[in-house]
Amino acid sequence: MSDISSNDRIEWLRLSSCYLPLATPISDAKVLTGRQKPMTEIALLFVEVVTRDGHEGLGFSYSKRAGGPGQFAHAKEIAPALLGEDPSDIAKLWNKLCWAGASVGRSGLSTQAIGAFDVALYDLKARRARLPLAKLLGAYRDSVACYNTSGGFLHTPLEQLLVNASASIERGIGGIKLKVGQPDGALDLKRVDAVRRHLGDNVALMVDANQQWDRPTAQRMCRTFEPLRLVWIEEPLDAYDHEGHAALAAAFDTPIATGEMLTSAMEHGDLIRHRAADYLMPDAPRVGGITPYLKIAAQAEQAGLMIAPHFAMELHVHLAATYPTEPWVEHFDWLEPLFNERLEIAGGRMLVPNRPGLGLSLSEQARAWTREQTEVGKRP
Incomplete structure (x- = not known):
């Protein structure tokens, strides 16, 4: 039997810095506490890869409020390290890109820039195999339970909150997060109780405090919310307060969810070792792409945790489909204008696309919102 080897090589990359405007400034608890300003746009880093044999891949990362220019600048510096490399060696290339910029760290902005390359290489591999990304990785299911967040922000008046919740359920979304x-915690309870009464007991309902409670407040609020049969209470404490989250998870029946703000597999490993969550919420672009995400998912499975990836449903529907126990994926339609394709939702679930790779292509609108672009190598 002859050896099988890959002779294909990465020849060309295009990096694009795209800014998605939001129709309405977005406010959560971090705005009310004065720690952040309302969010008005999302910065996207797109990476397009083409190989000598003509195979292509598309990946992306993102940043909210700040960091977009930094991600793009870092990506420009490290991109040449991929030229001439075998696109199949994704883990090896992740490490190469990481060490190319290791002096600024192996988490946070630097690895979030790597995430766009990593996703693009996985997209390329799945397209070349003519498989959806979930099938390439090994799927447990063809659809994933989904919940909506974008209709439940704090700037939304209560009456509109009820309208938004009904619209999401009628669209086929399976749960609502507020x-x-x-x-004033009484205002929180009033809003959540009103939505629970409006939707009834059979609709999945979650809440998210965005890290803005201290430990005594979190204890009181978790106790207050216990009768409302919530699927989870998300980020009741600072993202790095693993001991505090663990105490809440042990004390209350309502599951505790956290993890979206962590920026590496190592940080998630520390959270898991502390038993600080019932639901783990990794964000593949934030942790550096699919390569570290899969390491996190393996640790979560071993620890018996449930999983609900944060944001970026266009990517996370594939990754959630590969988790053994039933996950949730977060429905945000914010990124839809950036792509020509749409995800399908029915019966409370998001369907895994059957198109090769991520099943995405950049729209003309994404090109129009692009502020800066650079090419590396020569397109074959």
Whole structure:
């Protein structure tokens, strides 16, 4: 039997810095506490890869409020390290890109820039195999339970909150997440209780405090929310307060969810070792792409945790489909204008696309919102 080897090589990359405007400034508890300003746009880093044999891949990362220019600048510096490399060696190339910029760290902005390359290489591999990304990785299911967040922000008046919740359920979305964390906890309870009464007991309902409670407040609010049969209470404490989250998870029946703000597999490993969550919420672009995400998912499975990836449903529907126990994926339609394709939703679930790779292509609108672009190598 002859050896099988890959002779294909990466020849060309295009990096694009794209800014998605939001129709309405977005406010959560971090705005009410004065720690952040309302969010008005999302910065996207797109990476397009083409090989000598003509195979292509598309990947992306993102940043909210700040960091977009930094991600793009870092990506420009490290991109040449991929030229001439075998696109199949994804883990090896992740390490190469990481060490190319290791002096600024192996988490946070530097690895979030790597994430766009990593996703593009996985997209390329799945397209070349003519498989959806979930099938390439090994799927457990063809659809994933989904919940909506974008209709439940704190700037949304209560009456509109009820309208948004009904519209999401009628569209086929399976659950509703509401933002909480206002200075007056009674207002949080009023809003959540109103939505629970409006939707009834059979609709999945979650809340998210965006890290804005201290430990005594979190204890009180978790106890207050216990009768409302929530699927989870998300980020009741600072993202790095693993001991505090673990105490809440042990004390209350309502599951605790956290993890979206962590920026590496190592940080998630520390959270898991502390038993600080019932639901782990990794964000593949934030942790550096699919390569570290899969390491996190393996640790979560071994620890018996449930999983609900944060944001970026266009990517996470594939990754969630590969988790053994039933996950949730977060429905945000914000990124839809960037792509020509749309995800399908029915019966409370998001369908895994059957197109090769991520099943995405950049729209003309994404090109129009691009502020800066650079090419590396020569397109074959």
